[in-house]
Amino acid sequence: MTARRPLPPHLAGRPFATRTALDAGVSAGRIRAADLDAPTSGARAPRGGDAEHRRRAILLALRGDAFLCGASAAAEYELPVPWRLGTIVEVGVPWPARAPRRAGVVARSLRIQPHELVRLDGARTTSPERTFCDLAARLTVPELVAVADALPPSLDLATAVEQYPDGRMRPKLSAALALRDTRRESPKESELLALTILAGLPTHLPQAVIVDEAGRFVARVDALFAEYGEVLEYQGDHHRSELRQWRRDRTREAELEALGFHVTEVTQADLLRPRELIARLAATLRRRGWAGTPRFSRWFPAR
Template sequence: MRPPRPLPQTLAERPFPVAKALELGISPDRLRARDLDAAIHGARMPREAGLDTRCLALLLVCRSDAVICGPTAALLHGLPMPMRFAAATPLHVAVPPHAPAVRRAGVVGHRLSIDEEDVTIVREIVLTRLARTWCDLAACLTVPELVAAADSALRSRSTDADALRTAVEAYPDFRRRQMLRTALELADAASESPKESELRAIVILAGLPHPEANVVIRRHDGRVVARVDLLFRSYGEVLEYHGDYHRTDQRQWRRDRTREAELESLGYHVMEVTEHDLRRPHELVGRIARNLARRGWTGTVTHARGNGASHRR
């Protein structure tokens, strides 16, 4: 099979509107060639295009005041998103409230009030600024997931707590402000992973004692035994989040067992937490509470709203 005829330099390796290509004399047959992706109606882009290119293609065929928003903007800003958003499909785009929402295959259209100062450009893509993007995520994330996103942004210094707080208080959807305030109160730049952030938020929202994050535990002779994810120091209870690699990597699995044995020899109890546990926060909290109660905790679990999977979409 003959390779497709090369496109003009002005169209090569970038998304372009179909109308512009037709004006340049490109035939409809050439625009249907296998080297071009037609996923965005009215535009073409190279096959297997990444998120940036797909967003640029979408904006080419939208109103001039359209902006990438929500989960798509979060991914462009580098915020950690749950696996259900990892494929970056569909794309989220917003237009002003007076305009008709974008309706296209593979696209979620929004009508949002967005101030000019809440819009920025990243790698040529017009999108909501990070602080506004984080606020918009309240429509599709749980409070613990919002905490994970805020922790990451604060840790990378992409924004600061004051900017997030200002964005929350100015957010036009007043129904979600309390959810955002709660998440911001729990945010901590010291957190080192999104799942650790989610776990910490679940624990605190449930009314359990506030754990310390990333604590170094030493033997009596000063030798470092471990750096644990979360520690309830008064109760000697350790929480460790384990991703799949802790199970599939045999060397890591052996190190984990040795590390756990060392910690327990010093009087600590280690509880491993997985993604499966985070999806069932009430059950997870119950187990943690029972372990703490065995070691003297006499508090009460509250199971705060927004602490679980019911807010996931």
């Protein structure tokens, strides 16, 4: 069997346009070799590559002014987006150019300014600020809050929202910005606490430090409803799958309850039923002295 000819160094181990390879002297047969995937016509990527390779390959196959946008741009920045957005690659072209049609690609013609496009490791991508705005069409307000919390505090998201060309999305984006709090430490924590605010529950303290009577540190909790002694914690899957973490959590919870606090743990399953979750939290708070009832904002998720 003849050994497969290596690709030129500038093409090896990365996505490339087939035209670029042909221009570099790579044969058509080598481009069709089994060690390469064809994410779309006109591009190749290393076999078994990750989602980033697929995005980059598709972008290389499109017209030169195309760029990653929406969930694909968010993935480039490692921003938290729901799994329901799937693996379809989202690309844009500057309006009024016609959006390209490709299998597995969602393409849009977008009104966009030059400063809203950046190069990220060589790929044209919407800026973080513009990416946040574009996600409004597909995310709930709590999910947008999680994105905003994950972005650097130095970004001027407010100006980006004011200048966003789709005026229908500006109220939703502004609502998410009003709930932004970069003290939160995980996307699910951000989503959970945004839900409590949108439901009109009492004011909470994020990342509250709790000490005992002697001033000894006991815990730093996701949220504390201080007036009612209620602690709210988001528990990811690692909290139950790692035995050492599970044991630590149980000891910590016992110490908090010995001080008179009540701990409510929330999981992803609870976030999928937000109104049921809020009803349980409200009932717990009422048992601890809260006299209110939930008042759902228009931005509270309908599901």
